[in-house]
Amino acid sequence: MAEIDTHTLDATGATLTYDIRPGGSPMAPPLFLIGSPMDASGFGTLASHFTDRTVITYDPRGVARSVRTDGAAETTPEEHADDLRRVIEAVGAGPVDVFASSGGAVNALALVARHGDLVRTLVAHEPPTVPVLPDREAALAACADVRATYLREGMGPAMAKFIAISSRKGPFPANWADEPAPSPAAFGLPTEDDGSRDDALLGQNMRTCTGYVPDFEALRAAPTRVVVAVGAESEGELAHRAGVEVAAGLGTGPAVFPSNHGGFLGGEYGQQGAPTEFAKALREVLEG
Template sequence: MAEIDTRTLDATGATLSYDIRPGEPTTAPLLLVGSPMDATGFTTLASHFTDRTVVTYDPRGVARSPRTDGAAETTPAEHADDLRRVIEALGTGPVDVFASSGGAVNALELVARHGDLVRTLVAHEPPVVGVLPDREPALAACVDVRETYLREGMGPAMAKFIVLTSRKGEVPADWADEPAPSPAAFGLPAEDDGSRDDALLGQNMRTCTGYVPDFEALRAAPARVVVAVGVESEGELAHRAGVEVAAALGSEPAVFPSHHGGFLGGEYGQQGAPTEFAKALREVLEG
């Protein structure tokens, strides 16, 4: 693989770091987007696209992209503007985008606002809880996760997050009355270290899940939008949201191999089916 070219640029309230893996210049660059996952999460997936330029970045408030405004939360609109800046800094014209989880939420906002910057967006399992039939209890559960984080710290909040996002089926109205899961059951610390700067639980939890895409703008955009879901994650919150987003855009979701992190090849200790995932992604991009 070619040597990675790491660059930075200034954005409103943050300094952004992004990486360029040079490839064939006749093909549009492929931008891989996560949130709050940083560029390292796409190491394996990027290795399957050495024939084209691949760009990854660290979202604001994560890893090498520090916030400079001290804000406690980040909105999809801010993330979308960051993505706009990165794409424009490349100077290559429209790019293809694979975006997963919270990154897919931000990329949907990018296309709604700046559709001319994107050729094809593959939005993989965007957790836009506001489009679900059970939106009210699901959104309340997301808020509860964040409030648990602010009150008790990372371990108890992350345990709730794992239970919520891996639940099959609708979120019950009595979510808050269910016994709180033990952090130890997930190998998480129960003690509170006092920090409150976690990008997932603090900065993005409420704003990401509470986002509702501008479907009219997405349908009118020049970019092609393909929503993807994992075959193994059927019934889970992000999968269900992806199905609803696809329906609102008048399409069926593309079903990708593996689960919510199906592109991972050991990053963060998680294993998907990256070879099969990359093949499916390439087929969709070549459309």
């Protein structure tokens, strides 16, 4: 395992923590692995497949080691994009390659739209940008309901709804709210409210991430090569469907990667994807 150098960086409203795994030729662009709200710990397995280049990971604001200092209840993709810019500039290694997953892919799209000169290639894996979907109104309402449930009832009921929404196959009907709410116990989640309201997924990012509208004009004009990826096993799910639509908005088709939404995971968070095959597919795209 490569040595990890950890750094902190002051940003507007937060102190960011990022890690650098030095490796490979100094001529190869660094690879920045981005999630949201997933922090750097989710990329250990994937990073181990890229020891031939420097790998950067970080904790998004409000998550793990990156502490918020502004007390804000929500964070926009544009704010996350500014954090990403700060990290890339602090590393000072010129344009980087980026693999970004889920909410991280949304934030990376916002980064490229604003600062495309900092990114050579972006692989945006299943960005859950709901406004691109034909069923956007119902899907956005379902996502907003997750946050409302969190504020009203706590983590268990809200996370149960999030799991049901993210794993749902196919469009959301207009009467989705009439469906029975999923039970937290069915997912092994707590049924009692512990009173906390600091979950970055359910509170900070839920509405702003899913409500992000990609700036397709800016993305197409950027010097960055943008490749949207979707999972072979997640077809029909919200993030997969959104990825297909984002690719269409860029005038391309999506790259199909092995496994599912968490296909790069190798046991992190108790989830096992197909990280070896996933890393191979990612390398082929980055070298393509």
